Amino acid sequence: MSIYLDEKNPGKHPPFDDASPDIVEYVRYLEVIAGKSANTAFSYYCDLRGFSRFMKRRRGLVPADTEIKDIDPKGLDTAFWGSVRKEDIYEYLYFLNRECGNKKSSTARRLASLHGFYDYLVNQVSKLTENPTASIKPPKQDKVLPKYLTAEQSMDLLESTQYQSDFPERDYCMVVLFLNCGMRLSELVGMDLGDIDLEQRQIRLFGKGHKERMVYLNEACVEALQLYLAKRNTMEGLNPKEKAVFVTRRRKERISNRRVEQLVTGAMKEAGLKGFSTHKLRHTAATLMYQTGNVDILTLKQLLGHSSVGTTQIYTHLQEFQVRAAIEQNPLGTVTPEKARLDTTKRAAGENRGENNADSMDVEEAASPMEAFEGAANDGIRVDISSMTGDKETV
Template sequence: MTWQHALDDFKMYLTIECGLTENSVLNYEFDIKKLMRYLKEFDIESPPESITEDELKDFIYTMSKVINARSQARLISGLKRFFDYLIFENLRSDNPMALIESPKIGQKLPEVLSTAEIDKLISSIDLTHPQGERNRAIIETLYACGLRVSELTNLKLSDLFFDEGFIKVHGKGQKDRFVPINSRAIKYINLYKDEVRLHQEPKPGETDILFLNRRGKRLTRAMIFTIIKQLAKSINLQKTVSPHTFRHSFATHLLENGADLRAIQQMLGHESIITTEIYTHLDKTHLKNVIDNYHPMAK
């Protein structure tokens, strides 16, 4: 079996059997192609069924010189899953990555915006611009609902249940969830929907998509990043800001104001509570106040 054939089959498996999103599958493909380029560059002809642990160790060592520890960890994890798939398909009897350990990486705490910073970002949007109402609705939705950027770009008109105060979100692994949405975000989505989007002609297949570009197609992830970067630059915000920053801020502000961690987990669509617990490390002052106010021995 050639590497390309194995990769194509693996991608099909991740998409159909595992239900991973297109972006997740692309990340796996990107890492395996690194290995394929390395093998070609050094004239190593070992196929997927027989490549050895030592050959893979040499590859990881070579990559460690050009990528950081976090990227190395992701690369190793992706390759382990690839060879697990080959075992699943009876193409190998062992995983040559099994004993290769990932580098130790510290926990990376997310960047968080204050409510004042978020208000300032929103206030900086030029509403005289044709896309101003849309961009305001996008920022309001990201912060109000804690969405991933892919969840935002795939949000549909038919996913809006404003009378009930919810939106339906299509999350990772094709798992849907209902997320509460506040009246302020509803207001700005309706303004965009009824005054701007109403006059657009969606492209075929995009009729139900909420947020459209000027050509009537759904926005790309890259475009959302660009919108946010430009807003941050316009107010000289000295923080690294991305669509995910609003998701982090959503979760952190809920936690700081007393929301239950399990409820936050459900709204974020985290499969494990451990993923959500990263937010408990953001504000030690808040956690100390919880003990001081609620622990019976602290009275």
């Protein structure tokens, strides 16, 4: 039985039962009681199956030279989980780093899966009395600044969606929503027609953990949606009962995450943009809003749908933008020295003071103050879309 999720309907999946009974029960608890999404539960499930394989080899339950991927994760009972010690956990983290090449963030997530599993066994169902992960802290994470597009690169991407796409109204609209609303890929793909209220200029999104939030639409988003929906609603062969906002051109069904990634990647390539993923458009929206929209960190947290302000803190590095501008706007920033008085190198060699002026280099004028990205937040990021409003035939 396949244990992988259908990305279009992740909540409708076969039971996760290719693991020990305690793990299966824990994953059911995550989905039903704790209210975690199917994707989150599945991630924890995969992590715990991986730990099961590692522990089977560590305890000699399989030949020492058995590949981890070939080990059956089933067959471990509650007594086995109770026998796991802190040193086993540390050895597993070492294995993830040295043999699997996991990044610190991936290792931390797998440790979080173990924390949750043992907390469940000890505190939720009282099957164990000790938690071997209780005092183990995740590896200290590297502070990596989010990668994002500049305003100019964003405009180039929007231009690209109009000319390289076989469904420009749809692709342009998706990129506009990414860049202006900062929504996740899964949130955009999961949008239904009933979630859009153009009159009130807002969209209802369902984020991680089934968390609902309202995102307000600026003029660019409203215009792009109106243009796309007019085209979508006249598509030949589209089922009138289809509720998905974004659909495929051929099959007339909800577009998949992978297809959106392919379309955005293609548009970026045509725009000459390399090294950017679809998720970077979310970072771009947050960055541009923080830089130019006078948005505080708590407002940005709500807009992005973060459960903790700590997640949103990655954007606080953008304060450097304002700091640089403030320094450059200092009225003393253009004061230049009397070079002949300050350059004492030649004087020390016995040369005349007046000779210093001839050989000294001019001091460059201070750079002009940095200017914030122009364009009111109410207007949004968009380009001229008049080319899509004519009688052009869509292939």
